[in-house]
Amino acid sequence: MTPEATLFDALDATTATNAKVEALAVYFREAADADKLWVIALLSGRRPKRPVTSTQLRQWAAEVSGIPDWLFEASYHVVGDFAETVTHIAKLEQRMERSLAEWVRYVEELKDLSEVEKATRVKAVWAGLEGMELFVFNKIITGGFRIGVSQKIMVKGLSKATGVDEDVLAHRLMGDWAPHHTTFHDLVLGANEGDDHSRPYPFYLAYGIEGPEGTAAGAGLQDLLPLGDPREWQVEHKWDGIRGQLIVRGGQHYVWSRGEELVTDKYPELEALRKALPDGTVLDGELLAWKDGAPLPFAEMQKRIGRKSVGKKLLADVPVIFMAYDLMEHDGTDIRQRPLNERRQLLERIVAAAQHPMLTLSPTLAFTTWEEIVAHREHARTASIEGLMLKRRSSTYEVGRRRGDWWKWKVDPLSIDAVLTFSMQGHGRRADLYTDHTFGLWQEGQLVTFAKAYSGLTDSEMKEVDAFVKKNTLERFGPVRQVKAELVFEIAFEGISTSTRHKSGVAVRFPRIARWRKDKKPEDADTLDALKRMAAALPTAPNDL
Amino acid sequence: MRLTPLLAFTPRGIHCPIADVYIDPWRGVDRAIITHAHSDHARGGSGHYLATPVTKALMHARIGADLSVEGLGYGKPVTINGVRFSLHPAGHIPGSAQVRVEYQDEVWVATGDYKRQLDGISDAFEPVRCHTLITECTFGLPIYRWKEPVEVFAEIDAWWRGNAANGVCSVISAYSLGKAQRVMTGVDPSIGPILVHGAVANMNTVLQDCGLELPPWEHITKDTPKERFRNALVITPGSALDTPWMNRMKPYRSAMASGWMQLRGWRRRSNIDRGFVLSDHADWEALLLAVKESGAERVIATHGYTDLFSQYLRSVGYDATAESTEFAGEAGADGTEGTRSVDPVIPALSREGRPETNAS
Ligand SMILES: [Zn+2]
Ligand SMILES: [Zn+2]
Numbered sequence: 087m088t089p090e091a092t093l094f095d096a097l098d099a100t101t102a103t104n105a106k107v108e109a110l111a112v113y114f115r116e117a118a119d120a121d122k123l124w125v126i127a128l129l130s131g132r133r134p135k136r137p138v139t140s141t142q143l144r145q146w147a148a149e150v151s152g153i154p155d156w157l158f159e160a161s162y163h164v165v166g167d168f169a170e171t172v173t174h175i176a177k178l179e180q181r182m183e184r185s186l187a188e189w190v191r192y193v194e195e196l197k198d199l200s201e202v203e204k205a206t207r208v209k210a211v212w213a214g215l216e217g218m219e220l221f222v223f224n225k226i227i228t229g230g231f232r233i234g235v236s237q238k239i240m241v242k243g244l245s246k247a248t249g250v251d252e253d254v255l256a257h258r259l260m261g262d263w264a265p266h267h268t269t270f271h272d273l274v275l276g277a278n279e280g281d282d283h284s285r286p287y288p289f290y291l292a293y294g295i296e297g298p299e300g301t302a303a304g305a306g307l308q309d310l311l312p313l314g315d316p317r318e319w320q321v322e323h324k325w326d327g328i329r330g331q332l333i334v335r336g337g338q339h340y341v342w343s344r345g346e347e348l349v350t351d352k353y354p355e356l357e358a359l360r361k362a363l364p365d366g367t368v369l370d371g372e373l374l375a376w377k378d379g380a381p382l383p384f385a386e387m388q389k390r391i392g393r394k395s396v397g398k399k400l401l402a403d404v405p406v407i408f409m410a411y412d413l414m415e416h417d418g419t420d421i422r423q424r425p426l427n428e429r430r431q432l433l434e435r436i437v438a439a440a441q442h443p444m445l446t447l448s449p450t451l452a453f454t455t456w457e458e459i460v461a462h463r464e465h466a467r468t469a470s471i472e473g474l475m476l477k478r479r480s481s482t483y484e485v486g487r488r489r490g491d492w493w494k495w496k497v498d499p500l501s502i503d504a505v506l507t508f509s510m511q512g513h514g515r516r517a518d519l520y521t522d523h524t525f526g527l528w529q530e531g532q533l534v535t536f537a538k539a540y541s542g543l544t545d546s547e548m549k550e551v552d553a554f555v556k557k558n559t560l561e562r563f564g565p566v567r568q569v570k571a572e573l574v575f576e577i578a579f580e581g582i583s584t585s586t587r588h589k590s591g592v593a594v595r596f597p598r599i600a601r602w603r604k605d606k607k608p609e610d611a612d613t614l615d616a617l618k619r620m621a622a623a624l625p626t627a628p629n630d631l
Numbered sequence: 632m633r634l635t636p637l638l639a640f641t642p643r644g645i646h647c648p649i650a651d652v653y654i655d656p657w658r659g660v661d662r663a664i665i666t667h668a669h670s671d672h673a674r675g676g677s678g679h680y681l682a683t684p685v686t687k688a689l690m691h692a693r694i695g696a697d698l699s700v701e702g703l704g705y706g707k708p709v710t711i712n713g714v715r716f717s718l719h720p721a722g723h724i725p726g727s728a729q730v731r732v733e734y735q736d737e738v739w740v741a742t743g744d745y746k747r748q749l750d751g752i753s754d755a756f757e758p759v760r761c762h763t764l765i766t767e768c769t770f771g772l773p774i775y776r777w778k779e780p781v782e783v784f785a786e787i788d789a790w791w792r793g794n795a796a797n798g799v800c801s802v803i804s805a806y807s808l809g810k811a812q813r814v815m816t817g818v819d820p821s822i823g824p825i826l827v828h829g830a831v832a833n834m835n836t837v838l839q840d841c842g843l844e845l846p847p848w849e850h851i852t853k854d855t856p857k858e859r860f861r862n863a864l865v866i867t868p869g870s871a872l873d874t875p876w877m878n879r880m881k882p883y884r885s886a887m888a889s890g891w892m893q894l895r896g897w898r899r900r901s902n903i904d905r906g907f908v909l910s911d912h913a914d915w916e917a918l919l920l921a922v923k924e925s926g927a928e929r930v931i932a933t934h935g936y937t938d939l940f941s942q943y944l945r946s947v948g949y950d951a952t953a954e955s956t957e958f959a960g961e962a963g964a965d966g967t968e969g970t971r972s973v974d975p976v977i978p979a980l981s982r983e984g985r986p987e988t989n990a991s
Contacts, residue, residue, distance in 0.1 A: 098895065099905055153773050154946055160939050161774045166896055174774035174893065234899070532902045560896050568900075 091218040101531035110243020119270035120187035137196035169224030182214030253485035261285030283335040286342040292492035310456040327374035362440040366418030371410040411448035422483035501578040520555040529614040536590040542599030574606040582621040650711040666743025667727035685726025721745035722756030724809030741765040747917040758924035771940030784817040795862035800883035820846040823862035
């Protein structure tokens with residue numbers, strides 16, 4: 087077995103984070119640099135262009151398996167994953183041996199070949215590999231590489247193996263790099279840092295202000311007091327848009343979303359900012375649907391998120407602005423280590439000088455006591471404000487989620503991000519749409535069902551979810567389908583209580599879909615424990631429902 | 632051909648109208664032949680039963696001591712109203728049998744559950760020639776292809792050994808009858824003690840009384856010292872997995888040994904740390920071989936992917952149909968690999984992962 091197959095077998099065999107980190111560390115210590123580079127690329131969502139279509143692959147798979155097309159399709163339906171289906175069905179005949187980097191090249195070279203030649207080469211691999219090695223090849227050629235390892239876990243393993251700090255690695259692995267144009271040495275050990283104009287900085291993410299029970303529920307004045315002197319704090323609204331990073335370097339501009347996705351082309355209106363901002367500027371802020379001087383509801387923003395290319399009508403209906411709240415790079419210099427108040431002054435200057443309608447400054451709230459902040463939060467809920475952000479004026483700009491200097495304080499604690507797990511067909515006019523959804527929260531690596539919700543999506547979202555369900559069914563249970571854990575929704579509810587009748591141990595009252603979190607991956611959804619803590623923190627929750 | 636078939640599918644089960652005998656009925660009947668002692672095949676409530684001696688002993692232990700069961704060894708015929716019945720090894724679990732039914736030169740075989748791999752505890756599957764074969768097809772899709780059991784046991788041993796070296800208890804969820812004993816017999820007992828749940832202990836005792844040899848095992852009781860678990864392999868039915876019963880075993884890792892573990896999706900969704908692909912059913916190739924070796928022209932698929940499997944058999948020239956055996960939805964609830972009556976795609980996972988179908 088190749089070192090990669092051993093690694094992926096180990097990753098696949100465990101649900102424990104520590105074991106995954108350890109397996110990665112072992113791999114990164116021992117494997118060849120060229121292959122390691124590709125493992126990093128694949129696990130961070132970078133992959134070679136697909137040289138073949140899925141129709142071609144399905145046709146060839148049915149041909150080599152010696153079974154009728156319909157049986158292959160039925161098998162695929164049961165497995166739910168093409169790469170895995172082929173792995174189970176294919177039979178080893180003539181063993182092939184190549185390293186991961188060579189396999190990637192093998193896949194890339196298919197691009198310019200005739201269809202017949204492509205088929206021959208792909209079929210040769212299906213008869214030449216088995217088990218995890220074949221699965222990895224199939225994943226590369228089909229273009230998806232989700233195997234239950236987040237980038238964070240991969241970075242931990244890489245850090246353990248190389249001794250390079252996790253934060254530094256996280257930054258180095260960001261941006262628009264490709265394995266073809268770098269080496270393991272340059273990328274991970276940072277030999278050629280600074281070459282890549284598009285490379286973003288890792289975002290600084292805030293923890294939530296927590297009440298006595300460890301959740302935002304019940305948090306109040308007493309939880310702000312430990313923050314100390316209010317004058318040391320800057321408070322802004324927490325905007326309900328998409329976290330974004332705007333980069334202007336080398337005469338180009340780049341827009342990154344928090345999901346580490348380059349979304350420059352999705353927001354063409356921001357191109358104007360390239361000229362309005364000085365070269366060597368990197369802003370942290372929020373992409374917000376904004377019209378006539380006011381934010382549009384998040385549902386409008388949703389329309390923009392899913393689109394790769396944006397039509398004129400949508401651009402006119404749902405224009406997007408960049409609401410800046412921090413400055414990470416100024417005049418080409420990384421200023422993340424300078425205190426927030428200095429960064430804020432520079433930011434204010436830059437935004438004022440730009441004088442552009444697509445760029446606004448996130449306003450800070452005037453206040454002198456924490457009581458004012460508590461009162462402000464209570465009245466803050468509007469269409470586009472999720473709560474408040476509290477930032478220490480002396481804070482440096484950190485990497486990733488950190489406690490201490492930045493806090494978020496959401497308005498309504500009674501909502502939680504959950505993963506769609508099952509869907510059932512609706513009734514009456516929606517009888518052929520999957521509209522009744524079941525949602526799960528994480529517990530020890532598994533999704534535990536906690537609520538069902540029927541309402542809250544727009545008609546077009548409903549259709550989109552329906553299409554997803556039909557395409558991603560793992561199993562059918564009569565009218566119910568179990569789907570791939572992929573979609574994340576914010577589920578709002580009126581109350582929570584502990585319940586012995588529910589498997590989750592917690593029952594929520596009137597759950598509904600608050601919104602579709604297209605910006606979140608399933609692993610970003612909340613845990614059952616978080617819900618239980620919320621329940622414990624609510625004094626007036628009714629008993630059993 | 633006769634107007635009434637030798638065996639017919641009725642709401643009570645597979646029925647031989649000439650002899651008035653049912654095979655694995657799921658409601659009470661006068662006379663029943665039982666293929667094996669799994670609860671989706673052997674049910675109480677019937678007047679008189681015919682089964683292999685091992686199945687008889689198991690039925691007395693599982694269903695009731697007062698059950699009227701006649702033991703019939705493999706290959707020995709019994710004639711009822713001119714119909715000759717005999718039982719032949721199915722290789723599924725100890726005592727499991729295929730039922731051969733002969734009447735006036737016509738032979739039918741109902742396989743019950745079967746596998747062709749040797750498991751060290753069951754008599755080897757015996758191909759039986761017939762005109763009409765009623766075959767199970769729990770794993771009747773080409774995606775199911777089993778590895779050699781020795782490879783699987785090497786994986787289990789390595790997992791157990793690794794856990795034991797770290798003082799972590801290894802807990803395998805395996806059905807208490809059949810899979811549990813197969814796992815015990817297949818692993819390397821020098822790694823540590825084999826400790827079992829009460830349900831497994833009961834089955835062990837019955838099978839040992841029938842002459843089955845098992846490696847040393849201990850029944851877990853309140854008095855089992857905590858240190859005993861540190862390098863142990865615990866074998867438990869799935870229903871006890873992650874319940875307070877297991878608190879004393881912490882830290883532990885859990886695994887499941889089942890054919891369904893072949894699919895990554897099922898491994899992931901079953902709340903376990905490891906999945907070992909070990910099945911007591913025939914895989915795709917073994918099913919096709921069994922059909923071929925039976926020499927049958929007519930095949931009736933039951934139990935599993937019946938529609939797809941029979942459609943495939945038709946496409947390669949058999950006269951094949953699908954029949955549902957209405958196992959009343961209880962099959963497999965305790966961790967057997969049996970499938971549910973409504974939809975053959977549902978493996979038997981007893982814990983999280985199934986939706987509540989009523990609004991709560
Ligand atoms: Zn069985
Ligand atoms: Zn069965």
